[in-house]
Amino acid sequence: MSSAFVAFEDVSLAYDGSGNAIEHINLSIHEGEFVAFVGPSGCGKSTFMKLCTGLHAPTRGHMQVDGSPVTGPLKISGMAFQNANLLPWRTTLDNVLLPLEIVKPYRHQFRKRRDEFVGWARKLLRTVGLAEHEDKYPWQLSGGMQQRASICRALIHQPRLLMLDEPFGALDAFTREELWCVLRDLWEAQRFTVVLVTHDLREAAFLADTVYVMSRRPGRVIERRAISLARPRPLEMTYEKPFIDLVQSLRAQIGDVRSH
Amino acid sequence: MNPSRKRVERLAPWAAVAVLVAVWEMLVRLFDVPSFIFPSALETAQALLTYSGPIAAHSWQTLWTTLIGFGIGVAVGLVLGFIIGSSRFLYNACYPLLVGFNAIPKVAFVPILVVWFGIGSIPAILTAFLICFFPIVVNVATGLATLEPEMEDVLRVLGARRMDVLLKVGLPRSLPYFFASLKVAITLAFVGTVVSETVASNQGIGYLMMSAGSQMRMGLVFAGLIVISAMAMVMYELFALLEKRMTAWAHRGQPC
Numbered sequence: 001m002s003s004a005f006v007a008f009e010d011v012s013l014a015y016d017g018s019g020n021a022i023e024h025i026n027l028s029i030h031e032g033e034f035v036a037f038v039g040p041s042g043c044g045k046s047t048f049m050k051l052c053t054g055l056h057a058p059t060r061g062h063m064q065v066d067g068s069p070v071t072g073p074l075k076i077s078g079m080a081f082q083n084a085n086l087l088p089w090r091t092t093l094d095n096v097l098l099p100l101e102i103v104k105p106y107r108h109q110f111r112k113r114r115d116e117f118v119g120w121a122r123k124l125l126r127t128v129g130l131a132e133h134e135d136k137y138p139w140q141l142s143g144g145m146q147q148r149a150s151i152c153r154a155l156i157h158q159p160r161l162l163m164l165d166e167p168f169g170a171l172d173a174f175t176r177e178e179l180w181c182v183l184r185d186l187w188e189a190q191r192f193t194v195v196l197v198t199h200d201l202r203e204a205a206f207l208a209d210t211v212y213v214m215s216r217r218p219g220r221v222i223e224r225r226a227i228s229l230a231r232p233r234p235l236e237m238t239y240e241k242p243f244i245d246l247v248q249s250l251r252a253q254i255g256d257v258r259s260h
Numbered sequence: 261m262n263p264s265r266k267r268v269e270r271l272a273p274w275a276a277v278a279v280l281v282a283v284w285e286m287l288v289r290l291f292d293v294p295s296f297i298f299p300s301a302l303e304t305a306q307a308l309l310t311y312s313g314p315i316a317a318h319s320w321q322t323l324w325t326t327l328i329g330f331g332i333g334v335a336v337g338l339v340l341g342f343i344i345g346s347s348r349f350l351y352n353a354c355y356p357l358l359v360g361f362n363a364i365p366k367v368a369f370v371p372i373l374v375v376w377f378g379i380g381s382i383p384a385i386l387t388a389f390l391i392c393f394f395p396i397v398v399n400v401a402t403g404l405a406t407l408e409p410e411m412e413d414v415l416r417v418l419g420a421r422r423m424d425v426l427l428k429v430g431l432p433r434s435l436p437y438f439f440a441s442l443k444v445a446i447t448l449a450f451v452g453t454v455v456s457e458t459v460a461s462n463q464g465i466g467y468l469m470m471s472a473g474s475q476m477r478m479g480l481v482f483a484g485l486i487v488i489s490a491m492a493m494v495m496y497e498l499f500a501l502l503e504k505r506m507t508a509w510a511h512r513g514q515p516c
Contacts, residue, residue: 083410137509
C-alpha cells in the first residue's frame with residue numbers, strides 16, 4: 001500500500017460548547033482508494049467532509065492531505081451533495097464549467113482556453129450519459145440527471161479527492177443503482193480518491209474499498225472494514241449471497257450502534 | 261386552455277374597468293351628486309379632453325421627475341442592497357435602521373426638502389427616491405443573504421473569494437427579487453412625486469389637482485387622478501415585462 005493520501009491523527013472537532021461533533025478520528029486513506037462512511041444520522045459524517053476539504057479546522061489533532069497539513073480549503077477536492085444545487089440560470093454545460101471560472105490556475109485562462117474547457121465538460125457529460133442535455137437548464141432535467149451533472153461539476157477541475165455527501169439519497173431506487181454504476185465507471189477510469197458519506201449500506205458495500213462505520217454523536221470510527229469483493233463489480237453482484245451477507249453484517253453493526 | 265377562453269381572460273381587466281366606470285356614472289346620476297363634490301365619469305372625461313393640453317404638460321413634469329427619482333432609487337437601492345446583503349454583520353446591523361426609516365411617512369420629509377432645496381422639481385425627485393429605494397434594498401439584500409450553504413461550500417473549496425460567490429451566484433440569484441421590487445418601487449415613486457407636488461411645487465399633476473381642487477373644479481381633479489394611475493399602470497406593466505424577459509429561469513413551468 002502506498003503512503004497515506006489523507007491521514008487523520010486523533011482528530012476532534014467541536015463547533016461550539018455543546019461537545020464534540022466528531023472525536024478521536026484516526027484513519028488513513030491512500031490515493032485512489034474509494035472509502036465510504038456509514039452511520040446513524042447526526043454522527044458527524046458531514047463534519048468529516050468539512051474537515052477533509054479544509055473548510056473547517058479541527059479543534060484537536062492533526063490532519064494531512066497529500067503529505068502536507070491542511071490549512072485552508074483544498075482545491076484538489078470536488079464536492080457533491082444530496083441536493084444537486086445547480087444554478088437555474090445556467091445551462092447544464094455552464095453549470096459544469098463553473099468551477100473552472102473559479103479555481104486557480106484555470107480561472108485566469110478561462111477566456112483563452114474556453115473552447116478546450118467546453119470540450120472537457122462535454123466529454124465528462126457524455127460519459128455520464130448527458131450528451132443530449134448539455135444545453136438544457138437544470139429544471140428541465142430529472143433528479144437523476146441533475147445529480148449526474150452535479151457530479152460532473154465536482155469532477156471538471158480534475159480533483160484528486162472527490163467528496164460525496166449522500167449524493168444519491170434523494171433518488172428513487174432504480175435511478176440510484178444506475179448512478180452507482182456511473183460513479184463506479186468514472187472511478188474505474190480515473191482512479192481519483194473518493195470519500196462517500198451515505199446511509200445506504202448496499203451503496204457503501206457495492207462501491208467502496210473500505211467502509212468506516214461511525215458511532216452516534218460524538219462521532220467516532222468504530223469499525224473499519226475492507227471490502228474484498230472483486231472488481232469490476234457488476235450490479236447483479238448485489239443480489240448474490242456474499243454481498244448480502246456482507247451488508248447484513250454491516251447492518252447488524254449499525255443496529256448495535258443505534259441501540260446503545 | 262382553449263383560445264376563446266384565453267381571449268375572455270385577456271379582455272377581463274378591460275371589462276372590470278368598464279364596469280367600474282359604469283357603476284360610477286350610475287351612482288352619481290342616481291343620487292344626483294353635485295359635480296363640485298363628486299363629478300360623474302362623463303364630466304371627468306370632458307375635463308380630460310378640455311384640459312388635455314395643460315394635463316399633458318403637467319403629466320410630463322410628473323413623469324420625468326418620477327423617473328429620475330426612481331433611477332436614483334434603483335442605483336442607490338442596488339448598491340446598498342449589495343453591501344448589506346453581502347455580509348451577515350451589516351445585514352443585522354442595518355436592517356432595523358432601514359425598517360425604521362421606511363416607517364417614516366415620506367410626506368414628512370417634504371417640508372425639510374423645501375427648506376433645503378426650495379419649491380420645484382428637486383423635492384419631488386427626492387421624495388420619489390426616498391419612498392422607492394427601500395423595497396429595492398430589501399429585495400436585493402435578501403436575495404444575496406439567502407444563499408444555500410452547500411453551494412457556498414462547493415465554491416469555497418475551490419478557493420472562491422467572497423466576491424466570486426457574490427458575483428457568480430448571489431447576484432444572479434437576487435435578480436428575480438430585484439426585478440420584482442422594481443414593479444413595487446415604480447408605483448411608490450409616483451406616490452412620492454405627487455405627494456411632493458401637492459405640497460411644494462407649481463408644476464406637475466399633484467400641483468394641478470391641488471389648484472383645481474381649491475377652485476372646486478372636481479372634474480379636473482379626477483382627470484388628474486386617472487392620468488396618474490394610468491401612468492403608473494403603464495410603467496408597472498413595462499417592468500413586469502422586463503422582469504419576465506430578464507429572469508425567465510425563475511418563472512419556469514409557466515408558459516410565457
